[in-house]
Amino acid sequence: QRIEAELGWSAWVPTAGESVDVQSGGAPGSVRASASISTAPTGTRAVVERLWEALGRRDFDTVGSLMADTGHYVDVAVMALDPGAVGPAETAARLRLGLGPLQSYELHDGPIAVAGNLAVTEHRETWTWEPGVSVTLPFTSVVEVSDGRITRWWDYFDLSTLTDAAPDWWLAHIAQGYR
Numbered sequence: 001q002r003i004e005a006e007l008g009w010s011a012w013v014p015t016a017g018e019s020v021d022v023q024s025g026g027a028p029g030s031v032r033a034s035a036s037i038s039t040a041p042t043g044t045r046a047v048v049e050r051l052w053e054a055l056g057r058r059d060f061d062t063v064g065s066l067m068a069d070t071g072h073y074v075d076v077a078v079m080a081l082d083p084g085a086v087g088p089a090e091t092a093a094r095l096r097l098g099l100g101p102l103q104s105y106e107l108h109d110g111p112i113a114v115a116g117n118l119a120v121t122e123h124r125e126t127w128t129w130e131p132g133v134s135v136t137l138p139f140t141s142v143v144e145v146s147d148g149r150i151t152r153w154w155d156y157f158d159l160s161t162l163t164d165a166a167p168d169w170w171l172a173h174i175a176q177g178y179r
Contacts, residue, residue, distance in 0.1 A: 043145060043148050044116070044118070044119055044145045045112060045114050045119065047143075047145045047148060048112055048119045048121065048143050048145070049112070051143065051150065052107060052109060052121070052123065054066070055107055056105075056106070056107035058099055058100070058105055060091075060092040060093075060095045060096045060099075060100070063091060063092060063095060064087075064088035064089060064090075064095075065088055066088075066149065066150050067087055067088045067150045067153070068087070068146065068147075068149035068150060068151045070087065071087060071088075071150045071151050071153065072085070072153070072154075073085045073086075073150075073153040073154075074153075074154055074155070075155045075157070075159075076154050076155065076156050077159035078159065085178070090178065090179070094178045096178070097173070097174055097176075097178040098174055101170060101173060103129060103130055103131075104126075104128040105125065105127060106125070108124040108125070108126065108136075109123055110124065117144055118142070118144050119142075119143045119145070120141070120142055120143075121140070121141045122138070122139070122140055123138075124136050124137065127162075127165075129166065129167050130167065133165070133167055134165070135161060135162060135164075135166070137157050137158075137161055138157065138158075138161075139155055139156065139157045140155075140156045140157075141154065141155050141156070142156070
């Protein structure tokens with residue numbers, strides 16, 4: 001009421017337990033019962049969460065299916081050597097090449113910040129090649145979503161942390177490529 005009286009703007013404030021999706025221009029789009037207020041478009045966070053859930057299971061085909069046909073997935077640390085995967089099939093193949101041979105893989109969730117169609121995440125991944133040979137890699141990922149599909153997924157990590165821990169057989173394996 002104070003906003004309307006002092007500024008002349010009509011205002012709507014969600015009550016406890018409601019959340020609101022804000023449309024362009026600041027108008028509320030839809031209201032639903034929830035524990036928090038979301039200002040991200042419905043879909044961006046959900047797609048990123050599905051990405052991490054599928055990746056954590058090493059379900060490479062599901063991860064690939066989240067990519068747009070022209071969606072670009074790359075590890076920025078090696079972009080000069082490998083420009084990255086484009087589309088669902090290449091994304092699944094690239095992940096299968098690197099993560100498939102691991103004895104175990106664990107994705108440790110971290111914060112997800114969403115603004116519009118862009119999400120930035122911090123997470124860690126523990127890669128175990130064989131007993132006693134593993135590494136936990138910290139990642140920052142930038143993911144863009146359009147029409148419910150990933151158009152950009154760029155991973156940032158310290159390459160030397162990975163290569164210093166990786167066994168020679170795995171390095172030779174990934175050198176074969178995924179294309």
